[in-house]
Amino acid sequence: MASTSLQLLGLVLAVLGWVCGALVCAAPLWRVSAFVGGELVIAQVTWEGLWMNCLSQTTGQIQCKTYDSTLALPTSTQAARSLTVLSLMLCLLALLLGVMGAKCTHCMGDANQSSKARLGRLAGVLFIVAALAFLIPISWTAYAIIRDFYDPNVAAPLKRELGPALYLGWGASVLLLLGGALLHVGSSAVEGGKLPIIGRAAKDNPGAAGEAKTQEKSFV
Template sequence: MASTGLQVLGMLLAVLGWVGGVLVCAAPLWRVSAFVGGELVIAQVLWEGLWMNCLSQTTGQIQCKTYDSTLALPVSLQAARGLTVLALLLCVLALTLGVAGAKGTHCMGDSNQVPKARLSRIAGVLFLLAGLVYLVPICWTAHSIIRDFYDPNVAAPLKRELGQALYLGWVASVLLMVGGALLNAGSASPGGTALPTFGVPVKNNPSPQVASGEAKQQEKSFV
């Protein structure tokens, strides 16, 4: 049977992961400039994201600028954009199906429990898939940052560190996957297949001829 508590908890965690994923997608804190040289005074900090880069100064001023051309961006950045947007769209679809198939809603009527359970399970799978898709660009970006940081051929001004958005992205991915798993587990179909019954077969009623023969034998025994 469907568990309302697991469904609500799964939906809540998945929605939190989706909101966090939206914030990570819009935040320009994926890459942060690293100071690995002999500089003692840090006057400017460069932030880089999927859609814009920002320059933060020690005076508190922040100047942000969107990327001029999408085609001029690296392939990894274009792929990260596409995967994050795809994951967020999957979350929107999963949220719609999850609300329609939740046990406490009346979108499909109270009598249609089997289709509602199937919709909730599909929503859980979509949330789980969205978490995996969202995890790919986060890990990909973190791997490239760490690789370039320890590469001696990369100049010091071009080295970057992991931004705060990547850590929030990992948390959002885990919330999406855990929420999808709980939603799927709490949406078991209320209608189960009947199990086969094993036992002694019931004998058929005797035919009228056999019954009359047995009655005659009983009458002769009493004579």
Template structure:
């Protein structure tokens, strides 16, 4: 039987992961300016995100501007956009399917528990796929940022550090993966009924027994 508590906990974690993922996707804090060199006073800090970049000044004034062209962005940035949006859409679909297939709901009726359990398991798999899809651009952006930071050929003004959105993105990915795993584990299929075995099928027929005795006699004469 499906575990109601695991299903509800998985859905709650999935909703939290989706909310954090949507916030990370919109936030322009994926990468920030690196404080390298001998300067102690930084007048401006550059924030970079998937959809816009912002310039923060020491006076507290912040100016944000969306990217002029999507095709002009690097291939990694375009792939990160596509994967994050795809992950969020898959999460919405998975949560809808999970709510429909949860044991505590009555969307598909109470007499169709096998179909509801199967639907909830599919929702769990979709959440795991969404978590992996969201984790990919987060890890790739972090790797590229660290690689460029320690690259001596990259100029100091072009070096960047990991922004707070990346850390929140890792947390969102973990919530989606954990929510999908709990939903899948808590949606075990109900046990099927064993088919009865008739006595006639279990016991050998007289003709079968006679045929066996004839074969044994033939083998003894050979």
């Protein structure tokens, strides 16, 4: 019962992390314009994401535009796109395997508990790999933003700050890691195919079983 609860809790946390990861991937809030030295116009705020950039004004108007060319983007942005999409696809595969391997489902029948346990452990490992694949672009982008912010050679209008999407991305990675770990632990192998103690003792020592039967007949 406890292992089933761990599986369900791991699946719920992993699904939450997957949803948060999808929001982070689509949100244009990875980089936010920094107000350094009063050289920027405060009436406008620039947002930059993996797929588009937006311009927000104090009047409430927001104008967004997708990037014109993928090949013209920096290599780091292209790698971040690939890793985040790969992470989300791994989460989808892990979710399917996790549902099939959950002890509370009947996808593979109740007789294949060992196979279901292997699927559950594999799903947990995939969630952990997806979390690491998602954590790499988030951490690398944060490092590049902080490095450029404190670099005196970078002009003030080009400096950026950490966007809300990065913080949500770290939270999504933690949820995926915890969910994968709990799912892997909860999917412990079921000990099946073991005979009762009396039966196993009789099988291992047929002579003792014969003597028991003889004594039983003589008593009758």
